Amino acid sequence: xxxxxxxxxxxxxxxxxxxxxxxxxxxxxxxxxxxxxxxxxxxxxxxxxxxxxxxxxxxxxxxxxxxxxxxxxxxxxxxxxxxxxxxxxxxxxxxxxxxxxxxxxxxxxxxxxxxxxxxxxxxxxxxxxxxxxxxxxxxxxxxxxxxxxxxxxxxxxxxxxxxxxxxxxxxxxxxxxxxxxxxxxxxxxxxxxxxxxxxxxxxxxxxxxxxxxxxxxxxxxxxxxxxxxxxxxxxxxxxxxxxxxxxxxxxxxxxxxxxxxxxxxxxxxxxxxxxxxxxxxxxxxxxxxxxxxxxxxxxxxxxxxxxxxxxxxxxxxxxxxxxxxxxxxxxxxxxxxxxxxxxxxxxxxxxxxxxxxxxxxxxxxxxxxxxxxxxxxxxxxxxxxxxxxxxxxxxxxxxxxxxxxxxxxxxxxxxxxxxxxxxxxxxxxxxxxxxxxxxxxxxxxxxxxxxxxxxxxxxxxxxxxxxxxxxxxxxxxxxxxxxxxxxxxxxxxxxxxxxxx
Ligand code: NDP
Numbered sequence: 001x002x003x004x005x006x007x008x009x010x011x012x013x014x015x016x017x018x019x020x021x022x023x024x025x026x027x028x029x030x031x032x033x034x035x036x037x038x039x040x041x042x043x044x045x046x047x048x049x050x051x052x053x054x055x056x057x058x059x060x061x062x063x064x065x066x067x068x069x070x071x072x073x074x075x076x077x078x079x080x081x082x083x084x085x086x087x088x089x090x091x092x093x094x095x096x097x098x099x100x101x102x103x104x105x106x107x108x109x110x111x112x113x114x115x116x117x118x119x120x121x122x123x124x125x126x127x128x129x130x131x132x133x134x135x136x137x138x139x140x141x142x143x144x145x146x147x148x149x150x151x152x153x154x155x156x157x158x159x160x161x162x163x164x165x166x167x168x169x170x171x172x173x174x175x176x177x178x179x180x181x182x183x184x185x186x187x188x189x190x191x192x193x194x195x196x197x198x199x200x201x202x203x204x205x206x207x208x209x210x211x212x213x214x215x216x217x218x219x220x221x222x223x224x225x226x227x228x229x230x231x232x233x234x235x236x237x238x239x240x241x242x243x244x245x246x247x248x249x250x251x252x253x254x255x256x257x258x259x260x261x262x263x264x265x266x267x268x269x270x271x272x273x274x275x276x277x278x279x280x281x282x283x284x285x286x287x288x289x290x291x292x293x294x295x296x297x298x299x300x301x302x303x304x305x306x307x308x309x310x311x312x313x314x315x316x317x318x319x320x321x322x323x324x325x326x327x328x329x330x331x332x333x334x335x336x337x338x339x340x341x342x343x344x345x346x347x348x349x350x351x352x353x354x355x356x357x358x359x360x361x362x363x364x365x366x367x368x369x370x371x372x373x374x375x376x377x378x379x380x381x382x383x384x385x386x387x388x389x390x391x392x393x394x395x396x397x398x399x400x401x402x403x404x405x406x407x408x409x410x411x412x413x414x415x416x417x418x419x420x421x422x423x424x425x426x427x428x429x430x431x432x433x434x435x436x437x438x439x440x441x442x443x444x445x446x447x448x449x450x451x452x453x454x455x456x457x458x459x460x461x462x463x464x465x466x467x468x469x470x471x472x473x474x475x476x477x478x479x480x481x482x483x484x485x486x487x488x489x490x491x492x493x494x495x496x497x498x499x500x501x
Pocket of ligand 1: 180219429430433
């Protein structure tokens, strides 16, 4: 024990606190008094300790580190933080489950968020990815429906496998991602043992204005390791905080967690007649078409000092793209450009970008002002642009607009199909050509387990019809395992026809 006396407690206004033990009362046995400002402040502040939890990705853990460029990529992008081999940029990363609430367990089956904030000299660059290279839907209008199907039901407050399979089997574009989710990659062993993917297609623009389409792959240098379904379930009972604890303990021991960034780069003109729609978030670019090239490494080496201030208040937004990097026609990406900052304004307030974890390390000169909890102000500086009083003026030469050609009637329709676009080919390749025999057996068993748990017969039948189209052997194994008898492998069953009607 230290001899040094601790500082005296104060109110939040810095006034010495009357007591850490006793409320103010009228006599030792009498009522408490409204004039006990200290008690009232404590109770009122406590009632307001929580901000609303994220609608998705509520449960997460984060860490600080850096990104280091290891290869010259100036041929493709002018982004300043990528313009020199050896250059390091501070990064904050947040990993999360998707559907579970703040207090849920770490090792449940779910995709994992893999969100990165690069504090670059040109402002913050956020890459808000997952541990899978694809996603369940390709149009943002289906996103909230998809999430509702994964979360709790209105009546029981319980999650429902029936709702999940109902949605998935009516949205066959989800089957590629469901293949990842139901494989053992849906239950990563630790956060350090999984890859991260930007998932969307983005644009890189070089100094000369030449454009390329790119995909980001962060490959774990710890190796991919997963739990089986049984191991993941056992860990829920043993330690709900297992992933958070593992990362915290690793960094606290002085060890690092490292990922190698590899990029796939497609020439701008190649997109138009590529065999897959390169902007469809349910598809990958096969490595044999665009071989990933190493670009740099992501190193996490420091735990947050305050979970709430850093992990909970961290606000990532895919719209934060620095000059030299831009969006693409990927509709999910375009939807996310709006939805992330919108949810942050609701969840932590309009001035969330002034919080230390979100504040850029580069200077900010903006005409946005005031609002709840704003604490950095421009004093008497001009509050409008243009002005003749020396206020900041936009310099378009510093900003590169990421653009592509767009013409046509305003329509509500799917994007045009490319020659090999379908919903079954890529999950079929994953099943037949990538998964090991053990992976395939575990995928099949995980699917049977999930589909057996409260899923109605008609939904099971419709779900298995799609698996037949992914792979006939897989479809037959599932039909056998679920006792469905002869599910048709081609054409629609009565259940599917009814659902489409
Ligand atoms: P490749 O054989 O060139 O690459 C397959 C990739 O699959 C591997 O490089 C690895 O990427 C990943 N992988 C390995 N084991 C598993 C597993 N158990 N579960 C999930 N992914 C695994 O094939 P293609 O590029 O032609 O892709 C074939 C299929 O592989 C795709 O349809 C897709 O389902 C899957 N895949 C493809 C990726 C891509 O970006 N092309 C990325 C991941 C999966 P990694 O090191 O990134 O894990």
